[in-house]
Amino acid sequence: MCATCGCDHSENGINITRVSAEVFQPMASRAGYLLQANSHAHSVLQKVVQAEQDILARNNQLAQHNRIHFDAAGVFVINLVSSPGSGKTALLERTLRDLQTALPFAVIEGDLQTTNDANRIAATGAPVVQINTGKGCHLDADMVHRAWHELNPPERSILFIENVGNLVCPAMFDLGEHARVAIISVTEGTDKPLKYPDMFASSQLCIINKIDLLTYTDFDVQRARAYCRQINPMIEFIELSVTKGFGMDEWYAWLKKQPRHSVTRDKLSLCTN
Ligand SMILES: Nc1nc2c(ncn2[C@@H]2O[C@H](COP(=O)(O)OP(=O)(O)O)[C@@H](O)[C@H]2O)c(=O)[nH]1
Ligand SMILES: [Mg+2]
Numbered sequence: 192m193c194a195t196c197g198c199d200h201s202e203n204g205i206n207i208t209r210v211s212a213e214v215f216q217p218m219a220s221r222a223g224y225l226l227q228a229n230s231h232a233h234s235v236l237q238k239v240v241q242a243e244q245d246i247l248a249r250n251n252q253l254a255q256h257n258r259i260h261f262d263a264a265g266v267f268v269i270n271l272v273s274s275p276g277s278g279k280t281a282l283l284e285r286t287l288r289d290l291q292t293a294l295p296f297a298v299i300e301g302d303l304q305t306t307n308d309a310n311r312i313a314a315t316g317a318p319v320v321q322i323n324t325g326k327g328c329h330l331d332a333d334m335v336h337r338a339w340h341e342l343n344p345p346e347r348s349i350l351f352i353e354n355v356g357n358l359v360c361p362a363m364f365d366l367g368e369h370a371r372v373a374i375i376s377v378t379e380g381t382d383k384p385l386k387y388p389d390m391f392a393s394s395q396l397c398i399i400n401k402i403d404l405l406t407y408t409d410f411d412v413q414r415a416r417a418y419c420r421q422i423n424p425m426i427e428f429i430e431l432s433v434t435k436g437f438g439m440d441e442w443y444a445w446l447k448k449q450p451r452h453s454v455t456r457d458k459l460s461l462c463t464n
Contacts, residue, residue, distance in 0.1 A: 257367025
């Protein structure tokens with residue numbers, strides 16, 4: 192899938208191998224072949240790990256640069272992550288409609304294709320920029336930097352970044368955000384935090400959405416919370432239903448308490464494009 196983080200590369204160290212007794216026959220030629228294959232796999236793996244480290248190091252530098260922009264403008268930035276369909280865009284639509292007279296907002300939308308989500312956000316009247324990643328399965332700091340300059344969000348606003356729907360790769364890429372909010376919905380299965388621990392380890396808040404559907408599923412809210420806390424003891428939770436409106440007040444209170452003041456920075460480190 193992803194052209195940047197390498198998750199589509201067959202050489203990325205993941206091999207699924209059925210081992211049969213035949214492999215262990217003491218044949219000199221077979222042993223030599225295995226040794227060669229293993230050392231080749233090892234050197235490929237080393238190169239992939241190095242490339243991955245380089246990409247992430249470069250991304251972290253850019254994320255730091257983004258943070259300087261955000262802080263200088265007093266903009267509080269939230270990176271919204273989830274599987275596709277958990278309700279990220281729906282949550283934003285309702286939040287913007289309910290709160291935008293009280294708080295200034297801006298949105299960066301991330302998707303592989305289409306401007307569908309940006310259209311939904313634009314209909315609320317909030318400023319929005321869509322990033323289409325093509326085949327890329329996550330946003331990175333460079334994309335957000337470009338979108339930031341395109342959007343130019345109002346000072347002291349809240350900037351939402353809706354990441355590409357994926358609980359894997361977005362976990363690795365710091366965008367410079369102040370808070371990462373992971374959404375799971377009750378139709379996805381209780382064990383999501385255990386299956387995708389990096390995402391929950393790096394998030395400050397976990398929203399459990401579609402609570403209105405709880406009676407139709409076997410989702411166990413207390414167990415999902417316990418799995419999350421096993422990975423990240425500090426994570427906070429809000430249970431809500433975007434469509435029915437349950438729990439939205441708690442989400443709004445969380446948003447309102449986030450700091451939005453300009454932090455003086457060395458202006459020389461800011462760029463204009
Ligand atoms: N029943 C129910 N459906 C919801 C809720 N929140 C979102 N949805 C639906 O879930 C689907 C996916 O929502 P969307 O916001 O596009 O998900 P995204 O891919 O995470 O942005 C849509 O059909 C929404 O109407 C909720 O609280 N309850
Ligand atoms: Mg969406």
